[in-house]
Amino acid sequence: MSDELRGPDDEALGRRLASELPRYTAPARLRVSIVDAADHPARRPVWLAPLIAAAATALALVLFLIPVLPRIEPADPVQQVVRAVVNEHSRALMWGARQPQILPAGLPWLTQETGIDLRRAFAGDDRLSLVAAEPVYLTRQRGLAVHYRDVDGHLVSYIMLPAERSFAMSERDRVQIDGRFKPMLKRDSGFVTWVWKQGDVACFLVSDMVSQDDLERFKDYFVRVRVATEPTIAY
Amino acid sequence: MADTDFQRQALQHIDALYNFAVYLTRNPPEADDLVQETYLRAFRFSHRFQPGTHLRAWLFQILRNTFLTFYRLRERETAIAEDGVPDWDVPMFHDTSTDEGGALEAHTDLERAMRRLPEEFRTVLLLAEVEGMPLEEVARVMACPVGTVKSRIFRAKERLRGLLKDYEKK
Numbered sequence: 169m170s171d172e173l174r175g176p177d178d179e180a181l182g183r184r185l186a187s188e189l190p191r192y193t194a195p196a197r198l199r200v201s202i203v204d205a206a207d208h209p210a211r212r213p214v215w216l217a218p219l220i221a222a223a224a225t226a227l228a229l230v231l232f233l234i235p236v237l238p239r240i241e242p243a244d245p246v247q248q249v250v251r252a253v254v255n256e257h258s259r260a261l262m263w264g265a266r267q268p269q270i271l272p273a274g275l276p277w278l279t280q281e282t283g284i285d286l287r288r289a290f291a292g293d294d295r296l297s298l299v300a301a302e303p304v305y306l307t308r309q310r311g312l313a314v315h316y317r318d319v320d321g322h323l324v325s326y327i328m329l330p331a332e333r334s335f336a337m338s339e340r341d342r343v344q345i346d347g348r349f350k351p352m353l354k355r356d357s358g359f360v361t362w363v364w365k366q367g368d369v370a371c372f373l374v375s376d377m378v379s380q381d382d383l384e385r386f387k388d389y390f391v392r393v394r395v396a397t398e399p400t401i402a403y
Numbered sequence: 404m405a406d407t408d409f410q411r412q413a414l415q416h417i418d419a420l421y422n423f424a425v426y427l428t429r430n431p432p433e434a435d436d437l438v439q440e441t442y443l444r445a446f447r448f449s450h451r452f453q454p455g456t457h458l459r460a461w462l463f464q465i466l467r468n469t470f471l472t473f474y475r476l477r478e479r480e481t482a483i484a485e486d487g488v489p490d491w492d493v494p495m496f497h498d499t500s501t502d503e504g505g506a507l508e509a510h511t512d513l514e515r516a517m518r519r520l521p522e523e524f525r526t527v528l529l530l531a532e533v534e535g536m537p538l539e540e541v542a543r544v545m546a547c548p549v550g551t552v553k554s555r556i557f558r559a560k561e562r563l564r565g566l567l568k569d570y571e572k573k
Contacts (some may be wrong), residue, residue, distance in 0.1 A: 177560075177564070178557075178560055181532075181563065181564065182531075182532045182560075184513065184531040185513070185517075185528060185533055186533055186535070187513075187533055188511065189416075189513055189514060189517065190510065190511075190514060191422050191533075192421060192422045192425040192431070193421065193422070194418050194420070194421035194435070194438065196434070198415060198417070198421065198435050198438060198439065199417055201416070201439060202417075202438070202439055202443070204412070205439065205442075205443055206410060206442065206443070206446045215478050219475045230405050231499045272482050313468055379493070
């Protein structure tokens with residue numbers, strides 16, 4: 169070793185280390201086990217790499233296509249409309265009506281804009297007070313929404329749309345109310361909706377009154393609105 | 404997978420590597436495992452070895468890095484021991500105690516003094532003085548400049564002399 173720091177003592181110590189320090193020799197079995205291990209390495213299955221590559225490609229494609237994939241919609245046409253109605257109710261709950269009208273004064277304009285005529289309109293009572301009426305556009309149809317607020321502060325939206333042919337009311341989810349009516353009760357996104365048909369008009373009464381006690385009152389609201397309103401297709 | 408020729412060349416250094424491993428681990432069974440792991444890594448990454456460069460230095464470098472990896476792991480584990488005192492004799496690879504695991508007994512003062520040196524001093528002396536490696540190769544194994552190797556050798560010998568004097572007094 170060439171070292172400018174090395175003195176006579178250093179050289180002696182270096183020699184001593186080289187000569188006196190015991191040397192340990194590798195056992196023969198170690199050499200054998202190394203050769204064995206090298207000859208039989210733990211190999212990955214040949215199919216693993218293509219499988220991982222394929223999975224990664226598929227994952228990348230899914231991630232890439234997520235924005236353009238169609239949204240999962242309910243297969244039931246009634247449930248589809250209920251979802252749109254609930255969305256509209258949520259919008260009104262947050263930001264109020266966009267073109268608020270008062271009933272019955274605003275009825276002519278609302279009929280002209282929506283194509284739905286209210287021969288009789290529910291303008292509120294001791295339990296439900298009228299907030300506003302407005303035209304809406306849901307599931308590619310014009311419609312009419314009337315918003316009420318009950319004495320406890322719940323917003324209750326009554327929405328009317330032309331009933332399409334596909335809008336078939338099944339017997340499932342029907343609830344008998346007051347011995348006279350049997351609307352459907354639909355739940356979606358934390359809201360409950362009464363669904364019924366009056367002539368060619370599909371009617372929805374939606375609110376967040378989901379608890380059992382609230383639901384009993386919501387039945388009462390349904391009756392109040394149902395008996396006092398008569399929607400028809402104007403043109 | 405290393406080819407047969409590479410294996411044959413690499414295995415020529417097994418005794419030197421084993422000796423180095425024994426001094427690092429102070430435990431022959433640990434040294435066995437360390438050398439075996441070193442060769443397996445070397446064979447697995449043989450394509451990274453550049454022919455014409457020093458195979459011996461490359462193997463020593465792998466061995467030392469492997470040792471330090473496990474050593475640091477053990478250091479972290481012992482750091483959270485209940486009594487808070489690091490136990491350097493805890494085996495690296497085995498679960499056996501040092502008594503059962505064949506811990507190496509030092510026979511001479513020189514050997515005893517070497518064991519008390521810090522790893523970087525022990526390594527530099529083993530490589531430069533015992534294995535007779537050129538300083539450039541030692542620097543490669545230890546991943547430091549040649550100047551650092553020189554100063555480590557100087558300080559390691561100083562420390563070693565001090566320890567030997569202490570043993571002589573006793």
